[in-house]
Amino acid sequence: MMMALARRLAVFIPSFLLLTVIIFLVIHIVPGDPIDQLVKAGADAATRDRLMAKYGLDQPLLVQYWTWLGAMLTGDLGESIIQKRPVADLILQSMPYTLTLGILSLALSTVIGVFLGILSGALPNSIFDRVVNAIVIVGASVPTFWLGLFLIMLFSVELRLVPVSGTGGALSLVLPTATLTLSGLTLVTQVMRQSVIATTRSDFVTLLHGRGFSRFYIQSRHIVWHGLIPIITIVGLQIGWIVGGAVTVEVVFGRPGIGTLLIKAINQRDFPLIQGALLMLAGAVILGNLLADLLQAGIDPRIRLGAA
Amino acid sequence: MARALVVRLIILSVALFLGAQAIVPSRAETSVTIGLGLGSQGAESYNPILATRIADPIYLVYDTLVVVDKDFNYHPHLAKSWETSADGLTWTFKLRDDVKFHDGTKFDANVIKWWVPKFAGGENAYMVEAIDSVEVVDDYSFKFHMKHPDPNLLFNLSFGYMGIPSPTAYEKLGDKYGITGAVGTGPYMLKEFVPGQQVTLTKNPDFNWPDPLTKHKGPASIDQLVFRDIPDISTTFLELQTGGIDVWTATAVDFLSRLKAQPNITLIDKASTGMLYLPINVTKKPFDDIRVREAVARAINQKEIRETIFFGTGREADTFLGAALTESKVDPRYLIKYDPERAKKLLDEAGWMMGPGEVRVKDGQELRPTLWVQSDTTLRRVAEMIQAELAAVGIKAELSTFDGTALRDMFKTGKHELAVREYGWSNADVLDYFFSGKRLGFPNISMWNDSKAEALNAKAMTGAKSWDERVKSFTEYHEYILSQFVFAPIHEPAEIIAYNNSKVRLPAAIPAPMLGASTFLDMELVQ
Numbered sequence: 001m002m003m004a005l006a007r008r009l010a011v012f013i014p015s016f017l018l019l020t021v022i023i024f025l026v027i028h029i030v031p032g033d034p035i036d037q038l039v040k041a042g043a044d045a046a047t048r049d050r051l052m053a054k055y056g057l058d059q060p061l062l063v064q065y066w067t068w069l070g071a072m073l074t075g076d077l078g079e080s081i082i083q084k085r086p087v088a089d090l091i092l093q094s095m096p097y098t099l100t101l102g103i104l105s106l107a108l109s110t111v112i113g114v115f116l117g118i119l120s121g122a123l124p125n126s127i128f129d130r131v132v133n134a135i136v137i138v139g140a141s142v143p144t145f146w147l148g149l150f151l152i153m154l155f156s157v158e159l160r161l162v163p164v165s166g167t168g169g170a171l172s173l174v175l176p177t178a179t180l181t182l183s184g185l186t187l188v189t190q191v192m193r194q195s196v197i198a199t200t201r202s203d204f205v206t207l208l209h210g211r212g213f214s215r216f217y218i219q220s221r222h223i224v225w226h227g228l229i230p231i232i233t234i235v236g237l238q239i240g241w242i243v244g245g246a247v248t249v250e251v252v253f254g255r256p257g258i259g260t261l262l263i264k265a266i267n268q269r270d271f272p273l274i275q276g277a278l279l280m281l282a283g284a285v286i287l288g289n290l291l292a293d294l295l296q297a298g299i300d301p302r303i304r305l306g307a308a
Numbered sequence: 309m310a311r312a313l314v315v316r317l318i319i320l321s322v323a324l325f326l327g328a329q330a331i332v333p334s335r336a337e338t339s340v341t342i343g344l345g346l347g348s349q350g351a352e353s354y355n356p357i358l359a360t361r362i363a364d365p366i367y368l369v370y371d372t373l374v375v376v377d378k379d380f381n382y383h384p385h386l387a388k389s390w391e392t393s394a395d396g397l398t399w400t401f402k403l404r405d406d407v408k409f410h411d412g413t414k415f416d417a418n419v420i421k422w423w424v425p426k427f428a429g430g431e432n433a434y435m436v437e438a439i440d441s442v443e444v445v446d447d448y449s450f451k452f453h454m455k456h457p458d459p460n461l462l463f464n465l466s467f468g469y470m471g472i473p474s475p476t477a478y479e480k481l482g483d484k485y486g487i488t489g490a491v492g493t494g495p496y497m498l499k500e501f502v503p504g505q506q507v508t509l510t511k512n513p514d515f516n517w518p519d520p521l522t523k524h525k526g527p528a529s530i531d532q533l534v535f536r537d538i539p540d541i542s543t544t545f546l547e548l549q550t551g552g553i554d555v556w557t558a559t560a561v562d563f564l565s566r567l568k569a570q571p572n573i574t575l576i577d578k579a580s581t582g583m584l585y586l587p588i589n590v591t592k593k594p595f596d597d598i599r600v601r602e603a604v605a606r607a608i609n610q611k612e613i614r615e616t617i618f619f620g621t622g623r624e625a626d627t628f629l630g631a632a633l634t635e636s637k638v639d640p641r642y643l644i645k646y647d648p649e650r651a652k653k654l655l656d657e658a659g660w661m662m663g664p665g666e667v668r669v670k671d672g673q674e675l676r677p678t679l680w681v682q683s684d685t686t687l688r689r690v691a692e693m694i695q696a697e698l699a700a701v702g703i704k705a706e707l708s709t710f711d712g713t714a715l716r717d718m719f720k721t722g723k724h725e726l727a728v729r730e731y732g733w734s735n736a737d738v739l740d741y742f743f744s745g746k747r748l749g750f751p752n753i754s755m756w757n758d759s760k761a762e763a764l765n766a767k768a769m770t771g772a773k774s775w776d777e778r779v780k781s782f783t784e785y786h787e788y789i790l791s792q793f794v795f796a797p798i799h800e801p802a803e804i805i806a807y808n809n810s811k812v813r814l815p816a817a818i819p820a821p822m823l824g825a826s827t828f829l830d831m832e833l834v835q
Contacts, residue, residue: 030711030714031713031714031715031716031717031718032711032713032714032716032717033713033717036713036716036750037360037361038360038431044434045744045746045747047431047434051431080352082352082360082361083352083353083503084352084353084358084360085352085487145540149542149543149546152543152546153546156546156550157546157549157550160550163550163552164543164546164547164550164552165538165540165543165546165547165552166506166536166538166552167505251539251540252540252542252543253543254536254537254538254539254540254543256502256504256505260504260539261504263539264350264504264539267712267713268350268713269713
């Protein structure tokens, strides 16, 4: 187990460094800079140069990267150029909103997905299976912003059950969570279904049937547990999906969070803030995968003992 | 015995008091929720001295020395009166003596002496750049000694960045001023500010110094105002439908026809401060030929654009400046108007003859300029219509859409030819911003650098000693820009406010160019 941990960590550090390089480059290669946002029509031309120098944007890219990385290693994510506040503060302020939405959707989409997957897998090609399949495909193929607006139309405008947007109380969480859960359901359901079907056909299940155990006993005690192993990996991947979805969902539902923060920062080319927010989101994905790897190693001896 | 009686009496009176409290209903808090337009979202701070973006509510928290009306006349507010010396180097202001900040501290001339130097080093420093020093004459009068005349001073003093904060609160909160708290003299006090989300204001019960544009006297009648940033316009529209917001300060064109059809929604126009225009890169062939530039400008059908894309709202633009600005009143012969016959004639004269495929040709080259626009539904639609209008005179523009911020950087490379742009600003110095030879590429997308224009620019920007003289110089500069066809006017969009008329009533005409006290103090609850 310790070996597995050490191995994963050894990959984690270089991939994190690579991530910082990519984030930094992408932001600086895309045309546009934050100073255009700061300079107003009445300001003179010299103001622009003064501001470029003030925020170190006149330095060579390599120097800017090095400064950013160096500061980051000491825990300093820099200061937002537009908002004039430490990036870490802004992220910490938005984090609880994104975490609430993300964790809730992750948990719901996993639980519901596993449940639907088991039933579909146990009754392949039944009407139930087909209906679930249809719902799940729609959830995945419709863009989240559209799904979000559709749910608002239905539940807020027509039925008046929940508020359209904002953060007023627990009710305002219902639609964003439903949107993200629906769009995150597909992968879990499909994988669970396949996994259950595959396990049903495996030799040990045939053997169990041969020994005369009831169908329900085999399904619940053996097939389900066996089928759950790939789900752990999927949940790791799922974190990436949810995090990406949270960005659009937050904008559509006017919720504060890392997503809204990021979109605004991108539009304003607020470099330090984009870097910080992207790093958080990408970090969450890497960390999710790491956790999933470790969990899987814990459960599956084949992986734990280094066969993988 | 007597003590027991006293105790009983006390208990009885307390009980009666509590009972009375329970019986007499306390007046319910009144609250109105306002959805901010996209343009005024994203205020990062309510510290006017250092803020880089401000939103409408800043005009409710702070008062300014002077206020401006929608026709750009200046009126007294915290300053009762002012006069300027003949050489423009001394301004004397008299202040109201009955004003105090939300924290109870007194507003007087010493506040001004503290306030002006605070701008130094910040992004808004240019606003007070011309002021050399502040001299306190007595408690309620002061003088600005100027480094050079600045007729634009009144404009700056009326601007939200020059709302005056309480020195006590400002120094006490330090870095956090404007976020955790903000203290001004305005009709509403900052209760809570959640950046990027919403700002909650409660009424200032001591307010008794409204500006002359406001009809309502005394403290505000509505207890609380909540201003929300909703980043998605479809969501904002749905919030207005369901009563989540009562007022939407800038509706999107996409929803106009649907809002108009709803009986519980009232739409009112606010004086526009923006303009859509088409800059022409004069350094790119064939646009170095003024005849081709004029042909492009004359091919644009402002009427068609106004009617089809803007549903008949706003104004057909014929200059670079909004109709409210005096500098837009140019000699009629400089107005740029739709004239496709003249456009065709000019192209013929310039040697661009109609070739096969309805495209004009000269020396074997077809007239196929690029037309760049940022990814925005309305701007994109305008660009498509212009593409068709140009095609009607034989110019086949190739349309490309880019991310807005990326586009600005692309202009700096100077490779562009035609573009569709929009600006929002309410001062003639926007001419300097977009056409000065010092800012070629961006914001001077026309890449225009002309010695006569630079001389007129200098005269307008720094030569004037009074407001009238400044207006005259800017009008002259504006006329010269128009005569050179370095851009084509497209449309002056209306800024349209939508409100739920079953909840509130807004004044029929908004008296100021921005939504401040004169709008929200005169807003009434229905019933």
